[in-house]
Amino acid sequence: MTGRHEVRWLFHSTAMVADYDRAVALLGDLVGLRVLEYGESEEPGIGRRGGMAWAGDNAIEIGQPIVDGGAAQFVSRFGGGMHSVAVQVRDVDATIAHLEANGVRIAARPRPEMCFSDPRDTGGVFLQWSCFELDVDPRFGAPRPPAPPKAIAPATRHAYVGALVDEPSRLAVRLATLVGTDVTFDDTDAPPGEPAAGVSLGDCTLALFSLVPGDSERVWGRHYERARTHLLALETNHIDEVEAALRNAGTNVVRADADTRLIVLDPAATGGVQVALTDRLLPGDPRS
Numbered sequence: 001m002t003g004r005h006e007v008r009w010l011f012h013s014t015a016m017v018a019d020y021d022r023a024v025a026l027l028g029d030l031v032g033l034r035v036l037e038y039g040e041s042e043e044p045g046i047g048r049r050g051g052m053a054w055a056g057d058n059a060i061e062i063g064q065p066i067v068d069g070g071a072a073q074f075v076s077r078f079g080g081g082m083h084s085v086a087v088q089v090r091d092v093d094a095t096i097a098h099l100e101a102n103g104v105r106i107a108a109r110p111r112p113e114m115c116f117s118d119p120r121d122t123g124g125v126f127l128q129w130s131c132f133e134l135d136v137d138p139r140f141g142a143p144r145p146p147a148p149p150k151a152i153a154p155a156t157r158h159a160y161v162g163a164l165v166d167e168p169s170r171l172a173v174r175l176a177t178l179v180g181t182d183v184t185f186d187d188t189d190a191p192p193g194e195p196a197a198g199v200s201l202g203d204c205t206l207a208l209f210s211l212v213p214g215d216s217e218r219v220w221g222r223h224y225e226r227a228r229t230h231l232l233a234l235e236t237n238h239i240d241e242v243e244a245a246l247r248n249a250g251t252n253v254v255r256a257d258a259d260t261r262l263i264v265l266d267p268a269a270t271g272g273v274q275v276a277l278t279d280r281l282l283p284g285d286p287r288s
Contacts, residue, residue, distance in 0.1 A: 004091065004094050005090075005094045006089060006090040007089055007181065007202055008089065009088050009201065009204070010202065010204040011087055011128070012059035012060055013161045014060070014061040014082070014086060015062050015080070015081060015272070015273040016048070016080050017064055017080040017271050017272040017273060018075055019064060019271060020064035023271025023272060026270050028148060030153060030251065030270065031055055031056075031234055031277075032148040032151035033054070033060075034055075034145040034146075034148065035052075035054075036051065037051040037136045042066065047067035047071060048065050048066055048071055049063065050063035051063075052136065054138070054145050055155040055158065056234055057156070057203075060232060071083070079222070080273075082161070083229060084127065084128055085127055085128070085163075085201075086127075086128035086129075087128070087202075089130065089131050091131060098178075098180075099178060102177060102178055104121040105118040114131070115128070115129050116128050116129075119228075123163075123166065123171040124164075124226060124227025124228050125165065152245050152249055152251065153234075154236060154237075155236055156235050156237060157234070158204050158232070159205075159233040159235040159280070160198070160281070160285070161232060162195070162209055162230055162233060163228065163229045163230060164209050164224050164228060164230050165208050165227045168190075168196035168209065171197070171208060172199050181201065182284075184199065184282065184286070190209075192209070192212040192216075193220070193255070193257070194257075196210050198284060201286075202286060203286060205281070205282050205284070205285050207233070207282060213226075218255075219254075219255065220254060221252075222267050222274070230274050233275075234275065234276070234277055234278070235278055235279060236277050236278070237279065238279075239261055239263065239277065243256050246265075251265065251269045252268065252269050261278050261280055262277070263276060
Protein backbone atom coordinates (compact mmCIF):
# COMPACT_ATOMS: atom_id res chain seq x y z
CA MET A 1 0.00 0.00 0.00
CA THR A 2 1.30 3.46 -0.91
CA GLY A 3 -1.25 5.80 0.60
CA ARG A 4 -1.69 7.56 -2.73
CA HIS A 5 -3.82 7.04 -5.79
CA GLU A 6 -1.99 5.49 -8.74
CA VAL A 7 -3.31 3.51 -11.69
CA ARG A 8 -0.79 0.89 -12.79
CA TRP A 9 -2.44 -0.57 -15.90
CA LEU A 10 -5.59 -1.92 -17.47
CA PHE A 11 -6.45 -4.88 -15.24
CA HIS A 12 -9.09 -6.19 -17.63
CA SER A 13 -12.17 -5.21 -19.56
CA THR A 14 -15.40 -7.00 -18.67
CA ALA A 15 -18.14 -8.44 -20.85
CA MET A 16 -21.40 -9.86 -19.57
CA VAL A 17 -23.12 -12.31 -21.92
CA ALA A 18 -26.09 -14.64 -22.04
CA ASP A 19 -23.97 -17.73 -22.74
CA TYR A 20 -20.41 -17.86 -21.41
CA ASP A 21 -19.46 -21.10 -23.16
CA ARG A 22 -20.61 -19.84 -26.53
CA ALA A 23 -18.76 -16.51 -26.22
CA VAL A 24 -15.51 -18.19 -25.17
CA ALA A 25 -15.71 -20.74 -27.99
CA LEU A 26 -16.45 -18.15 -30.66
CA LEU A 27 -13.73 -15.77 -29.48
CA GLY A 28 -11.29 -18.66 -29.29
CA ASP A 29 -11.90 -19.49 -32.94
CA LEU A 30 -11.85 -15.86 -34.04
CA VAL A 31 -9.03 -14.18 -32.08
CA GLY A 32 -7.35 -16.98 -30.13
CA LEU A 33 -8.90 -16.18 -26.74
CA ARG A 34 -7.49 -18.46 -23.99
CA VAL A 35 -9.21 -19.02 -20.64
CA LEU A 36 -7.00 -18.23 -17.63
CA GLU A 37 -9.41 -19.27 -14.89
CA TYR A 38 -13.03 -20.23 -14.38
CA GLY A 39 -15.30 -19.99 -11.38
CA GLU A 40 -18.87 -19.55 -10.24
CA SER A 41 -19.87 -17.04 -7.59
CA GLU A 42 -23.22 -16.09 -6.13
CA GLU A 43 -21.49 -13.47 -4.00
CA PRO A 44 -23.40 -10.16 -4.05
CA GLY A 45 -21.75 -7.77 -6.48
CA ILE A 46 -20.31 -10.65 -8.55
CA GLY A 47 -23.03 -13.25 -9.22
CA ARG A 48 -21.65 -14.84 -12.35
CA ARG A 49 -20.05 -17.89 -13.88
CA GLY A 50 -16.95 -17.27 -15.94
CA GLY A 51 -13.62 -15.65 -15.34
CA MET A 52 -10.51 -14.15 -16.85
CA ALA A 53 -9.36 -14.91 -20.37
CA TRP A 54 -6.32 -13.71 -22.31
CA ALA A 55 -6.22 -12.06 -25.74
CA GLY A 56 -3.00 -10.65 -27.10
CA ASP A 57 -1.35 -8.82 -24.20
CA ASN A 58 -4.20 -8.29 -21.77
CA ALA A 59 -7.19 -9.85 -20.08
CA ILE A 60 -10.93 -9.74 -20.51
CA GLU A 61 -13.33 -11.05 -17.90
CA ILE A 62 -16.29 -12.81 -19.46
CA GLY A 63 -19.24 -13.54 -17.23
CA GLN A 64 -22.69 -15.04 -17.47
CA PRO A 65 -25.01 -13.81 -14.69
CA ILE A 66 -26.36 -16.58 -12.45
CA VAL A 67 -28.17 -14.49 -9.81
CA ASP A 68 -30.57 -11.56 -10.00
CA GLY A 69 -28.81 -8.24 -9.91
CA GLY A 70 -27.28 -5.52 -11.98
CA ALA A 71 -25.37 -7.83 -14.33
CA ALA A 72 -28.46 -9.97 -15.01
CA GLN A 73 -30.50 -6.84 -15.69
CA PHE A 74 -27.78 -5.61 -18.05
CA VAL A 75 -27.90 -8.82 -20.09
CA SER A 76 -31.70 -8.95 -20.04
CA ARG A 77 -32.09 -5.34 -21.14
CA PHE A 78 -29.25 -4.94 -23.61
CA GLY A 79 -28.51 -8.51 -24.67
CA GLY A 80 -25.13 -8.37 -22.99
CA GLY A 81 -21.90 -6.93 -24.32
CA MET A 82 -19.01 -4.93 -22.94
CA HIS A 83 -19.87 -3.96 -19.41
CA SER A 84 -17.03 -2.18 -17.64
CA VAL A 85 -13.33 -1.34 -17.49
CA ALA A 86 -11.15 -2.47 -14.59
CA VAL A 87 -7.88 -0.75 -13.75
CA GLN A 88 -5.16 -1.98 -11.40
CA VAL A 89 -4.36 0.53 -8.64
CA ARG A 90 -1.72 0.68 -5.93
CA ASP A 91 -4.02 1.41 -3.00
CA VAL A 92 -7.79 1.15 -3.34
CA ASP A 93 -8.46 3.22 -0.21
CA ALA A 94 -6.35 6.05 -1.62
CA THR A 95 -8.16 5.69 -4.92
CA ILE A 96 -11.56 5.92 -3.25
CA ALA A 97 -10.44 9.08 -1.44
CA HIS A 98 -9.23 10.54 -4.75
CA LEU A 99 -12.48 9.70 -6.53
CA GLU A 100 -14.68 11.10 -3.80
CA ALA A 101 -12.59 14.28 -3.69
CA ASN A 102 -13.38 14.68 -7.39
CA GLY A 103 -17.11 14.18 -6.98
CA VAL A 104 -17.30 10.49 -7.86
CA ARG A 105 -19.48 8.24 -5.73
CA ILE A 106 -18.62 4.62 -4.99
CA ALA A 107 -21.43 2.43 -6.28
CA ALA A 108 -20.27 -0.83 -4.68
CA ARG A 109 -17.36 -2.37 -2.85
CA PRO A 110 -17.94 -6.14 -3.00
CA ARG A 111 -14.47 -6.87 -1.62
CA PRO A 112 -11.99 -4.78 0.39
CA GLU A 113 -9.53 -4.86 -2.53
CA MET A 114 -11.91 -3.53 -5.18
CA CYS A 115 -14.71 -1.08 -5.82
CA PHE A 116 -16.94 0.18 -8.60
CA SER A 117 -17.50 3.88 -9.16
CA ASP A 118 -20.89 5.25 -10.09
CA PRO A 119 -21.09 5.54 -13.90
CA ARG A 120 -23.37 8.56 -13.55
CA ASP A 121 -20.31 10.44 -12.29
CA THR A 122 -18.00 9.23 -15.08
CA GLY A 123 -20.01 9.99 -18.18
CA GLY A 124 -21.58 6.53 -18.37
CA VAL A 125 -18.29 4.62 -18.31
CA PHE A 126 -18.52 1.92 -15.61
CA LEU A 127 -15.13 1.61 -13.90
CA GLN A 128 -13.75 -0.98 -11.50
CA TRP A 129 -10.73 -0.10 -9.36
CA SER A 130 -8.78 -3.07 -7.97
CA CYS A 131 -5.56 -3.70 -6.08
CA PHE A 132 -5.69 -7.49 -5.74
CA GLU A 133 -3.43 -9.74 -7.79
CA LEU A 134 -4.41 -12.86 -9.72
CA ASP A 135 -1.90 -15.68 -9.72
CA VAL A 136 -3.07 -16.75 -13.20
CA ASP A 137 -2.34 -13.33 -14.71
CA PRO A 138 0.93 -13.20 -16.68
CA ARG A 139 1.57 -9.68 -15.37
CA PHE A 140 1.84 -11.12 -11.88
CA GLY A 141 4.34 -13.80 -12.83
CA ALA A 142 2.18 -16.51 -14.39
CA PRO A 143 3.38 -17.91 -17.71
CA ARG A 144 1.67 -16.58 -20.79
CA PRO A 145 -0.83 -19.12 -22.11
CA PRO A 146 0.31 -20.85 -25.28
CA ALA A 147 -0.98 -19.51 -28.55
CA PRO A 148 -3.92 -21.50 -29.92
CA PRO A 149 -3.14 -23.79 -32.82
CA LYS A 150 -5.46 -21.89 -35.15
CA ALA A 151 -7.49 -18.71 -35.13
CA ILE A 152 -8.86 -16.59 -37.95
CA ALA A 153 -7.43 -13.33 -36.59
CA PRO A 154 -4.99 -14.05 -33.74
CA ALA A 155 -4.91 -11.06 -31.37
CA THR A 156 -1.45 -9.60 -30.77
CA ARG A 157 -2.47 -6.81 -28.39
CA HIS A 158 -5.46 -5.05 -26.87
CA ALA A 159 -5.55 -2.04 -29.19
CA TYR A 160 -8.01 -0.19 -26.95
CA VAL A 161 -11.24 -0.42 -25.01
CA GLY A 162 -14.01 1.80 -26.36
CA ALA A 163 -16.93 3.67 -24.85
CA LEU A 164 -19.83 5.57 -26.40
CA VAL A 165 -20.28 8.89 -24.62
CA ASP A 166 -21.66 12.39 -24.88
CA GLU A 167 -19.02 15.10 -25.43
CA PRO A 168 -15.90 12.90 -25.76
CA SER A 169 -13.45 15.81 -25.54
CA ARG A 170 -14.85 17.08 -22.26
CA LEU A 171 -15.17 13.63 -20.74
CA ALA A 172 -11.60 12.70 -21.72
CA VAL A 173 -10.28 15.54 -19.55
CA ARG A 174 -12.49 14.43 -16.68
CA LEU A 175 -11.47 10.77 -16.92
CA ALA A 176 -7.77 11.59 -17.25
CA THR A 177 -8.03 13.53 -13.99
CA LEU A 178 -9.73 10.61 -12.27
CA VAL A 179 -7.33 7.97 -13.62
CA GLY A 180 -4.33 10.23 -13.06
CA THR A 181 -2.99 9.96 -16.62
CA ASP A 182 -3.19 12.00 -19.81
CA VAL A 183 -5.54 12.68 -22.68
CA THR A 184 -3.75 10.88 -25.51
CA PHE A 185 -5.56 12.53 -28.42
CA ASP A 186 -8.57 14.70 -29.17
CA ASP A 187 -10.25 14.71 -32.58
CA THR A 188 -13.30 16.95 -32.52
CA ASP A 189 -14.00 16.21 -36.19
CA ALA A 190 -14.20 12.42 -35.78
CA PRO A 191 -17.40 11.04 -37.32
CA PRO A 192 -19.55 8.39 -35.59
CA GLY A 193 -17.68 5.11 -35.47
CA GLU A 194 -14.23 6.68 -35.18
CA PRO A 195 -12.47 7.45 -31.87
CA ALA A 196 -12.93 11.08 -30.90
CA ALA A 197 -10.67 11.19 -27.81
CA GLY A 198 -8.43 8.92 -25.80
CA VAL A 199 -7.27 8.50 -22.23
CA SER A 200 -4.17 6.58 -21.20
CA LEU A 201 -4.75 3.57 -18.96
CA GLY A 202 -1.03 3.07 -18.40
CA ASP A 203 -0.59 0.21 -20.87
CA CYS A 204 -3.61 0.72 -23.11
CA THR A 205 -6.03 3.39 -24.26
CA LEU A 206 -9.63 4.08 -23.33
CA ALA A 207 -11.11 5.40 -26.59
CA LEU A 208 -14.17 7.62 -26.46
CA PHE A 209 -16.65 7.59 -29.35
CA SER A 210 -19.58 9.94 -29.90
CA LEU A 211 -22.90 8.41 -28.97
CA VAL A 212 -25.35 8.69 -31.88
CA PRO A 213 -28.27 6.36 -31.03
CA GLY A 214 -29.98 6.72 -34.39
CA ASP A 215 -26.86 5.63 -36.25
CA SER A 216 -25.57 2.91 -33.94
CA GLU A 217 -26.98 -0.10 -35.77
CA ARG A 218 -25.28 0.91 -39.00
CA VAL A 219 -21.99 1.63 -37.25
CA TRP A 220 -21.93 -1.14 -34.63
CA GLY A 221 -24.54 -3.68 -35.65
CA ARG A 222 -26.63 -3.15 -32.54
CA HIS A 223 -28.62 -0.36 -30.93
CA TYR A 224 -26.94 1.75 -28.26
CA GLU A 225 -29.24 4.20 -26.57
CA ARG A 226 -27.09 5.57 -23.77
CA ALA A 227 -23.47 6.20 -22.82
CA ARG A 228 -21.57 3.04 -21.85
CA THR A 229 -18.50 0.93 -22.39
CA HIS A 230 -19.16 -0.88 -25.66
CA LEU A 231 -16.07 -2.13 -27.52
CA LEU A 232 -12.96 -4.27 -27.27
CA ALA A 233 -10.60 -3.48 -30.16
CA LEU A 234 -7.90 -6.08 -30.72
CA GLU A 235 -4.77 -5.63 -32.77
CA THR A 236 -3.98 -8.32 -35.32
CA ASN A 237 -1.53 -8.70 -38.18
CA HIS A 238 -2.27 -8.67 -41.92
CA ILE A 239 -5.62 -6.93 -41.59
CA ASP A 240 -6.45 -7.19 -45.30
CA GLU A 241 -5.94 -10.94 -45.24
CA VAL A 242 -7.94 -11.14 -42.01
CA GLU A 243 -10.93 -9.45 -43.61
CA ALA A 244 -10.91 -11.95 -46.45
CA ALA A 245 -10.51 -14.86 -44.04
CA LEU A 246 -13.44 -13.66 -41.94
CA ARG A 247 -15.72 -13.44 -44.94
CA ASN A 248 -14.57 -16.83 -46.23
CA ALA A 249 -15.39 -18.32 -42.83
CA GLY A 250 -18.89 -16.83 -42.95
CA THR A 251 -18.24 -14.40 -40.09
CA ASN A 252 -20.54 -11.42 -40.45
CA VAL A 253 -18.69 -8.09 -40.64
CA VAL A 254 -20.70 -4.97 -39.76
CA ARG A 255 -18.22 -2.69 -41.52
CA ALA A 256 -14.62 -2.61 -42.67
CA ASP A 257 -13.08 0.86 -42.79
CA ALA A 258 -10.00 1.05 -45.01
CA ASP A 259 -8.98 4.49 -43.71
CA THR A 260 -9.01 3.65 -40.00
CA ARG A 261 -8.05 0.01 -40.61
CA LEU A 262 -10.95 -1.11 -38.43
CA ILE A 263 -13.11 -4.20 -38.90
CA VAL A 264 -16.22 -4.27 -36.71
CA LEU A 265 -17.60 -7.74 -36.15
CA ASP A 266 -21.26 -8.56 -35.74
CA PRO A 267 -21.85 -9.15 -31.99
CA ALA A 268 -23.82 -12.27 -32.91
CA ALA A 269 -20.57 -13.75 -34.25
CA THR A 270 -18.74 -13.20 -30.94
CA GLY A 271 -21.32 -14.39 -28.43
CA GLY A 272 -22.53 -10.87 -27.72
CA VAL A 273 -19.16 -9.19 -27.14
CA GLN A 274 -18.66 -6.12 -29.35
CA VAL A 275 -15.24 -6.72 -30.95
CA ALA A 276 -13.32 -4.80 -33.58
CA LEU A 277 -10.04 -5.73 -35.25
CA THR A 278 -7.31 -3.34 -36.30
CA ASP A 279 -3.64 -3.35 -37.20
CA ARG A 280 -2.66 -0.16 -35.39
CA LEU A 281 -2.73 1.59 -32.04
CA LEU A 282 -4.37 4.96 -31.52
CA PRO A 283 -2.40 8.23 -31.47
CA GLY A 284 -0.60 8.79 -28.17
CA ASP A 285 -1.03 5.20 -27.00
CA PRO A 286 1.32 4.71 -24.01
CA ARG A 287 2.93 1.67 -25.65
CA SER A 288 4.03 3.69 -28.65
